[in-house]
Amino acid sequence: MxxxxxxxxxxxxxxxxxxxxxxxxxxxxxxxxxxxxxxxxxxxxxxxxxxxKGLGTIYSFTVVRQAPEDFKRQMPYVIAQIELDEGTRLTAQIVNVDIKDVKIGMRVRSCFRKIKEFGPGGIIAYGYKFEPTMKVTGHEEKPIPKGKSQ
Amino acid sequence: MVGIVGYGVYVPRYRIKTSDIAELWGEDGTKIGPGLGVFEKSVPGPDEDVATISVEAARNAIKMAKINPLDIGAVYVGSESHPYAVKPTGTIVAEAVGCSYNMTCADFEFACKAGTAAMQSAMGLVASNMIKIGLAIGSDTAQGRPGDALEYSAAAGGAAYLIGMKNPLATIEETVSFTTDTPDFWRREGEDFPSHGARFTGEPAYFRHVGEGAKLLFKKTKTTVDDYDYFVFHMPNGKFPIAMGKQIGVPKEKLEDSLVVRQIGNTYSGSAMIGLARVLDIAKPGSKIFVVAYGSGAGSDAFSITVEDAIEKTRGAVPTVDDYIERKTYVDYATYAKYRRKIKALG
Amino acid sequence: MSNRVAIIGVGMCKFGELWDQNLKDFTLEAGMYAIFDAGVPGSDIDGMVIGNMSAGRFTNQEHLGALAVDMGGLGDIPAYSVEAACASGGAAVRQAYMAIKSGEHNVMLVLGSEKMSDVNQTEAMNTISVASDWEWEGMFGATFPALYAFMARRHMYEYGTTEEHLALPTVKNHANAAHNPWAQFQSPVPIDVVMKSGMLADPLRVLHSAPVTDGAAGLVMCSEELAKKYTDTPVFIEASDQRSDTLALHDRKSITTMNAVVSSTKGALMEANLELKDIDVFELHDSFSIGEIILTEDVGIAKKGEGGKALEEGITEIGGKFPVNTSGGLKARGHPVGATGVAQIVELALQLRGDAEKRQVDGAEKALAVNIGGTGATSIVHVLRR
CATH class of the missing domain: 2.20.28 (Rubrerythrin, domain 2)
Structure with a gap:
């Protein structure tokens, strides 16, 4: 096992x-x-x-204020549904952002983070989270109009 | 000639002011910054570690170099804070940046010079035609024991360098190392925080090894301080590299551009490599750069680098060191303690 | 095969934090109550179904079918345990409905049960979270309240639903539960208390969310033919419909409507040969207040986007045109997940029998229940008629 x-x-x-x-x-x-x-x-x-491509916009979001143990250190954290430029949606945390700035329609890009630790001695799951696009992410801050991103 | 075909850095968004740390421990907050030459340091988020920092830096490097990640034949990650004691960080990076499975990979550890050791290994493989491109990363989320002097400087960040032959944006003419057994700083297996020899870390450790490394490189390349436009030394704090420069006669302005330690602290394996990236971000083609990384324990790796014309086409493709330095959000000591796992009850 | 299926007995335990009872105790209580209410001898019962979501995680006990038959002294009859997350209760009712309709069983006991308070609040939430797509939602930090918060935020964005609207189902349902002796919370809550309650996942607050509850509910069901033998007040299940949708919320074209609810409601009304306007009383799954708002729209009481407005206008209050959650709903009656779908039917049967006392909807003849699993991946609708 x-x-x-x-x-x-x-x-x-x-x-x-x-x-x-x-x-x-x-x-x-x-x-x-x-x-x-x-x-x-x-x-x-x-x-x-x-x-x-890892680029998209926030479709809906929330701020989690009651979370499982593995997420306690991050609370409160933003989690969102992100609509990728290709048209599909996924669920991920938004990091590197002030909670008050998060909006539906906000332009975001994927970044690489720790998702979850299976206890202090267990494995670490890494993967995608998203952050606002800005100069420091190497992206335009303005949203790209739909259909023009491809 | 072997050179750098792309590079990228990553510095976490959070900062804590060294004056805030000082005040918590009853020190004079106004004196600590100027005294140490470190005014604030980067703090990783609760979901950031050496693997995540390395991936972000490596992705930037690959984007800049416009290479196919399948051409990478070796991934080496140097750090003293690998997330696993046993299990490589490099495999996480390789998978995340889309490398082929037919490549070699290993983690390096040599205190603050593990990343430059990784660079030297990649250079060897490239120069001997064993691989096309090597990815060498220096990255750390350094820890300082609460209340210890290291707490003012131990920071987080990383840099990734793609080493190859084709169209380098900077060539590496020579590299040398100087190595002895000098226990100035260490962390035993299972310990949360490192220990150090306090003032012993200076003269017999940092200054001897960086100084000897520099001397060796000058000798081997038959050059002098005057032949170089920029100097980069490992930055355990803001004072040591300046004192080192004085010892070997480097004019202040040749050192100034690499001193990222003032704003982000000592990123350990990332330190000299981020300093070099800061210089590469601004240097004109033809400039010559002299780099000496230092790792406790102890040793130094020195590099003589020339900036090539190709560098200008790469600019603007990815975030610069300054972009990351300027992106910052201050946290207080309590948040810092929460993020850095100094609150043990949280697990 | 056109034989109608009748409900001849209903029962419940008082919902709440039942510290002194374990799963067996209150499940037995609800079952016995239903059997006594039906006036049916235990030996006439030839099959049993129990709806339960996660006794394995909550109390380290599975195989509830055998357990319930054993504790109830029902002999060697077949016992089935069904799971459809928060719709497990509704699924149990539907299984019995199909079994009786097919002629395989004659008289069946239907139970719904959940013991949630033996784990801490966080573990209870984690356990419910596995009703969503754990690998692609839960693992990434999307708690169950977070997923409903996505719907709420989007509903506010698309239709201008307000924070006041989000508070209204709670206020109404608590007022209704004040007259329900089985409800977990039997006291009214003023709107300003709801609107100032602690934030769970913005914009959803603690008082927008159904509580952690222990409890069980039971029904005795049989064919129309047999029903006459036991009771003068049978309530008939005119229709049962169940539909599915994507497990993960992010895979849906819209997150402000639940397609499975729309289609299962349409299907059930068609099967019952009724229109929505014929329905006198509703139980709509309000695990979060935004759920009741969306369901108010999806069953057709209000136009899309106007669920909040319908609540504001009092249409769904007792005395309104379409009373919803006269029992207090999941919010105030309590939400022992596996029991909820059965408890909804208990309430509607009481309403149709005229036994709902102070919360009685005058002259109620037809009723409709919507029981949801997860974030709407399962929807089970029953239409009842006296």
Missing amino acids: AEQGVASVWRRIKAIYTIQGNMCETCGTYYFPPRPVCPECRRKGKLELYTF
Whole structure:
């Protein structure tokens, strides 16, 4: 038996580290996390691996003020649904931001952080969080109009 | 010739003022900054460590170099604060930046010069044609025992260098090292905080090794201080590199541009490498840079570097050292203690 | 096969933090109550279903079907345990409905139960969080309240729903629960207290959220034919519909509507041959107040975006056109997750029998319950008629 979390994190490392999902070549829809079957095309679908650019906007968000033990050190923290430029959404923390500045529509980019520790002696799960785009992230602060980002 | 084909840095967003730390321990806050030459230091967020800092720096380096990460043949991460005692940081970095599985990887440890040791190893592999490009990282989230002198300077940050032959933006003409067994600073297995020899860390340790390293490099390259436009020394604080410069006759203005320690503190394995990045951010093609990194225990790695024309095309692609220095949010000591796991009850 | 399914007995324990009772104790209490209410001999019961979300994590006990039959002294009858997160209770009712309708079972005991207070508040929240997509939401720090907060924030953004609106379901449901002797909280809460309560996940506050509750509810169900033998006041399940949606909230085109609720409500009303305007009383899943606002819209009481307004206008109060959560809802009756779907049906059956005392909706004949699992990945709707 594997130590808690080890295999379950390991088998998702590519997806979590690099925001790798898939794209259906039949219908052009992007999926994250990667899916085994395109729900639009089913058996006609052709899913190819796709690494997302890691840019998007905040679709909705909240400030978590009651959290599991692993997140206590970070409280209060911002978690959001992010709409990636490719059109798919995912759930991630927003870091490097003042809570009062977070807004729906805010332009964000992915960064690499610790997601969770499985106890003090357990493994550390790393992966994507998001931060506001700004000069220091190497991105324009202004949102890119929809459709022009590709 | 072997050179730097890309570089990137990362410094966490949080800062604590050294005067705030001083006041907590009943010291005179107004004296500590000027006395040590460190006015504020970077603090990693609760979800940042050497792996995350290394990945951010490496991603910047790859973006700047415009290389395919599949061409990286070696990933070496130097640090004294690897997140795991056993299990490499480098594999996390390699996977996160999209390296091939057909490459070599290892973690380095040599106090504050683990990152430059990684650079030398990558240079060797590139020069011998064993690999095309090597990724060498120096990164730390250094800890100082609460109330200890180190607490004023122990900071977090990292730099990543891509070493290769093709279109380098700076060439590395020569590197030398000077190594002895000198226990000026150490951390035993299982200990949370390092111990040090206080004033013993100065003359027999830092100054001897940096000085000897510099001398060796001058001798080997048949150069003098006058042949270089910039000097970068390891920065345990703001005073040591200046005193070192004085000892070997470096004019103040040749050292000034690398002294990031004043605003971000000592980033250990990242220290000299971020200092070098600060110089590369601004140096004109043709400039010559003299770098000596120092690691307790003890040793020094010295490099003679020439900036190439290619550097100008890389500018603006990724955040500079100054961009990171200017992005800051101050935290108080309580927040710092929470983030840095100094509150033990939190686990 | 057109045989209707009847509810002939209902029962509950008082919901709350039942420190002196374990899962077995109060589950038995609710079941016995339902059996006595039905006036059915135990030996006539030929099958049992129990809805429960996570006894394994809450109390280290699974295999609840066998446990309940054993404790209840129901002999060797088949016992099924079903799980659909917070919709486990509704799923249990639907399983019995299908079993009776198919003719496989004649008289069934349906239970819903959850013992939540034997773990601390954080662990209770963690356990409920696994109703969402743990690998892609929970692990990244999205707690269950956080996911509902995404919906609330987006609802405010898209439709101008206000913080006052978010407080209204709580105020209404507490006022209703004041007349429900089984409710966890039987006292009214003024709106300013709700609006000043502690923040859980902005904009959701503690008093926008259903509490941690221990409790169980039970029903005795049988065919229409048999019902006459036991009771003069049967309540019929006219329709049962269940639909699914994506497990993760971020995979939905819209997070301000629950497609599974829209389609299961439509399906159930069609099956019952009724329209929404025919329904006299509702139980809508209000694990968070934004849930009640969204469901008020999705079942069709209010137009999309106007759920808050409907609450403001009192349409969903007792005495209003479409009373919602006369029991106090999940917020005030309490929300022992596996019990909730059954407790909703208990309340509606009482309403249709005219036994709801001070919270009675006059002349109620038809009722509808929506029980949600997770953030809307499961929706189970039942339409009842007397």
